[in-house]
Amino acid sequence: MGLRKFVDKIKPTFSEGGKLSFLHSTFEGFETFLYAPNTVTKRGAHIRDCNDIKRVMITVVVALIPAMLFGMYNLGRMAGFTGMWDAFLFGLVEMLPMIVVSYVVGLSIEFAFAQVRRHEINEGFLVTGLLIPLVMPIGVPLWVVALSTAFAVIIGKEVFGGTGMNVFNPALLARAFAFFGYTSSMSGETAWYAGGTVHKWLGLTPAGTGEVMTSGATPLAQLGDGAAAYTADWSNFQDAFFGFIPGSMGETSTLAILIGAVILLFTGVASWRTMISVFAGGLLMGLVFNLVGADPASLPADATPEAIARAEYMNVPAYWHLVVGGFAFGAVFMATDPVTSAQTNTGKWIYGLMVGMLAVLIRVINPAYPEGMMLSILFMNALAPLIDYFVVERNIARRKKLIKNVK
Amino acid sequence: MSKNIKLCKGLDIKLVGKAEARVENAPMAKSYAVSPLDYENVTPKLLVKVGDKVEAGSALFFDKNNPRILFTSPVSGVVSAINRGEKRKLLNVAVEPDQEQVYKELSKVDVAKAERSAIVEMLLESGLWTRIVERPFGVIANPDAEPKAIFVSAFDSAPLAPDYNFMLQQEKANIEAGMALLARLTKGKVHLSARKGDEGFMAEVKGVEYHTFSGKHPVGNVGVQIHHIDRIAKGDIVWTVNIQDVAIMGRFVQTGKLDMSKTIAVAGSEAEKPCYKRVIAGAAVESIVGNVKDGVRVISGDVLTGVTTAKDGYLAANANMITLIPEGDVYEFMGWAMPRFHRFSVSGAYFSWLFPKKQYKLDTNLNGGERPFVVTGLYEKYLPMDVYVSYLLKACLVKDLDKMENLGLYEVLPEDLALCEFVDPSKIEMQQILRDGINLMIKES
Numbered sequence: 001m002g003l004r005k006f007v008d009k010i011k012p013t014f015s016e017g018g019k020l021s022f023l024h025s026t027f028e029g030f031e032t033f034l035y036a037p038n039t040v041t042k043r044g045a046h047i048r049d050c051n052d053i054k055r056v057m058i059t060v061v062v063a064l065i066p067a068m069l070f071g072m073y074n075l076g077r078m079a080g081f082t083g084m085w086d087a088f089l090f091g092l093v094e095m096l097p098m099i100v101v102s103y104v105v106g107l108s109i110e111f112a113f114a115q116v117r118r119h120e121i122n123e124g125f126l127v128t129g130l131l132i133p134l135v136m137p138i139g140v141p142l143w144v145v146a147l148s149t150a151f152a153v154i155i156g157k158e159v160f161g162g163t164g165m166n167v168f169n170p171a172l173l174a175r176a177f178a179f180f181g182y183t184s185s186m187s188g189e190t191a192w193y194a195g196g197t198v199h200k201w202l203g204l205t206p207a208g209t210g211e212v213m214t215s216g217a218t219p220l221a222q223l224g225d226g227a228a229a230y231t232a233d234w235s236n237f238q239d240a241f242f243g244f245i246p247g248s249m250g251e252t253s254t255l256a257i258l259i260g261a262v263i264l265l266f267t268g269v270a271s272w273r274t275m276i277s278v279f280a281g282g283l284l285m286g287l288v289f290n291l292v293g294a295d296p297a298s299l300p301a302d303a304t305p306e307a308i309a310r311a312e313y314m315n316v317p318a319y320w321h322l323v324v325g326g327f328a329f330g331a332v333f334m335a336t337d338p339v340t341s342a343q344t345n346t347g348k349w350i351y352g353l354m355v356g357m358l359a360v361l362i363r364v365i366n367p368a369y370p371e372g373m374m375l376s377i378l379f380m381n382a383l384a385p386l387i388d389y390f391v392v393e394r395n396i397a398r399r400k401k402l403i404k405n406v407k
Numbered sequence: 408m409s410k411n412i413k414l415c416k417g418l419d420i421k422l423v424g425k426a427e428a429r430v431e432n433a434p435m436a437k438s439y440a441v442s443p444l445d446y447e448n449v450t451p452k453l454l455v456k457v458g459d460k461v462e463a464g465s466a467l468f469f470d471k472n473n474p475r476i477l478f479t480s481p482v483s484g485v486v487s488a489i490n491r492g493e494k495r496k497l498l499n500v501a502v503e504p505d506q507e508q509v510y511k512e513l514s515k516v517d518v519a520k521a522e523r524s525a526i527v528e529m530l531l532e533s534g535l536w537t538r539i540v541e542r543p544f545g546v547i548a549n550p551d552a553e554p555k556a557i558f559v560s561a562f563d564s565a566p567l568a569p570d571y572n573f574m575l576q577q578e579k580a581n582i583e584a585g586m587a588l589l590a591r592l593t594k595g596k597v598h599l600s601a602r603k604g605d606e607g608f609m610a611e612v613k614g615v616e617y618h619t620f621s622g623k624h625p626v627g628n629v630g631v632q633i634h635h636i637d638r639i640a641k642g643d644i645v646w647t648v649n650i651q652d653v654a655i656m657g658r659f660v661q662t663g664k665l666d667m668s669k670t671i672a673v674a675g676s677e678a679e680k681p682c683y684k685r686v687i688a689g690a691a692v693e694s695i696v697g698n699v700k701d702g703v704r705v706i707s708g709d710v711l712t713g714v715t716t717a718k719d720g721y722l723a724a725n726a727n728m729i730t731l732i733p734e735g736d737v738y739e740f741m742g743w744a745m746p747r748f749h750r751f752s753v754s755g756a757y758f759s760w761l762f763p764k765k766q767y768k769l770d771t772n773l774n775g776g777e778r779p780f781v782v783t784g785l786y787e788k789y790l791p792m793d794v795y796v797s798y799l800l801k802a803c804l805v806k807d808l809d810k811m812e813n814l815g816l817y818e819v820l821p822e823d824l825a826l827c828e829f830v831d832p833s834k835i836e837m838q839q840i841l842r843d844g845i846n847l848m849i850k851e852s
Binding site: 003004032033034035036037038039040041043044045046047048049050051052053054055056058059120122123124161162163164165266267268269271273338339341343344345348392395396398399400402403 | 422711736756769798833
């Protein structure tokens, strides 16, 4: 093939001693993208499974596509477009710059680090680069996206040694960075709908206001306001499940996320143990609150508004927690990250349950952080090695017991 | 009889080129070789020089670490070459065979009555002692030690593995004699494990603790069987012997002649007529498989644990099969994105799950680049042992001896991790990492 000849011809330039050898990793990255390498096994097993990290990461990207496409459509819909195509196009135009910025910033850093370390380029950022825009609310300035991505890749990943060595999920770290560093640009309580003038040249005009940005309360905030009537309405639940609600780009449609979940579970990329236990944990904590939560009407007359809100939130049906906000997205795509989650099978059950429970706990008890999923996963990322430590210690204890039995 | 032990974890990789149930006699090879590299931690010291005449059973070299351990010639003839590699490292000693084989007069003892030490001496002198593997560490057994038990696996579950029941159908008396010999070496039990439903005459072998196993590879690995019969704890020593070597030992104690002939399988997609061959240990592979085309890898052993053998190389001491598979040194356009119907994967990201009965013709391509540990929970599915594979390997990588010991270094050998290495999308060289860890442990203890 002509292309192969061309690659072989320019290869020496990038190899050790070549003029552009300082771009070796970059060249290697592109070469292996074009052609699966011709390396053969030298030691150990002579044949190998044809699965590799490239395929693993691409599978996650594929699993993210339904949520991403729906996110684009929903974005336009929220902005007031009624036509499906118009709404989608609007969302695409809104989201594409964020995706591009995230990939360009993140990959440049990855390439630079790989080059300095003389490693092959790791594919991990293919996933992170798409996750970052999907968990950011729309309307976040692009420079915040760029800064958060850089922070997540450098501080979250490269300082630990790159993909496979990181403690925290890089995409969530990016979101946390933006959340705490640029609160005015994003918050968990309100979601920004995009709209207005920037899209006029495309001929896209929303049916609604001509404002550049309009904001509205997310269902999470509505839940927090204790709108009992809101949760009682079945059509609201359906909207939340199918995703016709405001929120970060990828997180709104539980259905689209579940399609991704099926792909991840079938291909074995994500752990079913983690995924199931996160949902179970959320449901369990929701049920606990349902049981202990006081009836807001029975609160004393001098109860503070916060107390009333909390009581109302406690009475939100447990299953609601699973479909609103970032819960489903976090459970399927974030908590299951094999590197930052618990690594042992027993550990995964504990880790997942605690992620789910903490997420609902933070949501309900602390009104300042209605989006508890991000915090709970990051917190459990930090605890995961500890969980694994105890699981592995038990394995060691079983082995040591063997010695006593013999003697 | 104990109850059947069923293992759920593991994987049978179905490959093209299983050996047909037919035995051919391979012609006498131009030369036979004994290599110290077929064993772990042997520092060879030569006893012969080029041109010396040797008999079948004459010692060629011994291990400096333990001078009682002799390595003997499988045939009679003339030492034709002493092959050395870098830094004059001894690769092998080659012997050009006589037309008529002459067997060395070796001491022969009555196994039932002799002292244990006399039996040990007999095995050491014949060189058959080198066929006894000691765990932990997978080294040649220490003649001064006495094992807690001896384990023999009567089947091999590796891809394209030979069918021992077929291979050994004439050897029942020898196996019984061999087992009686092993029983004298330990105060504990001699365990024999066969595959449930394919037991041949193994159930009739006397004087052993008999077990049956069912499940997928690595169920035939003796290490996995030990784990489920009587786990190795710190301080334990157990020995294992390959079932074909048991037959050779049995033959030896009955005749007093070191007859190293054995049956091996020639298999793999590139084998012209996959079948069984009758050979003598250490034969030049060229005498067994003929001229091999370029672009074909000759493996002494199975595709997961065997060693690459040069076309003018020799059958490894522990190999009971030769596998021939194509080299995979080709580029594949956008390989990571392709459906790859012709390749095999345990992952649902490819389509092997659609064809559960398909036999694959797999090549030696690495199918990716080496990466750090990323996936979790995958390796444990392919090792039916209570061992956390990635934790053990990381302990080996950071050379933490305590952790290695605590996490199960004494229970596994590289062969047990071969399947994990096969499925690993990060392409980590697990067998080598574990071997390095074990060797470090031997050095330090």
